[in-house]
Amino acid sequence: MDTITLKSNKPMVIISLEEYEGMKETIQLLAQNPNLPEELKKERRKIERGDFISFEDFKKKYKVKR
Secondary structure: OEEEEOOOOOEEEEOOHHHHHHHHHHHHHHHHOOOHHHHHHHHHHHHHHOOOOOHHHHHHHOOOOO
């Protein structure tokens, strides 16, 4: 990210289109589910505790054929 100043003396931030699109998507997800950050924290704690199954075990359990 770079900062530039125009004649108006107001700072601006320039980011790539990819970064901008990602930010818009994040804002949209958070607007649709304001509890998402807390839900993600809970799920990360579960993973840290080892409270999950591997993808291979998931496929076996639910008979996924891929």
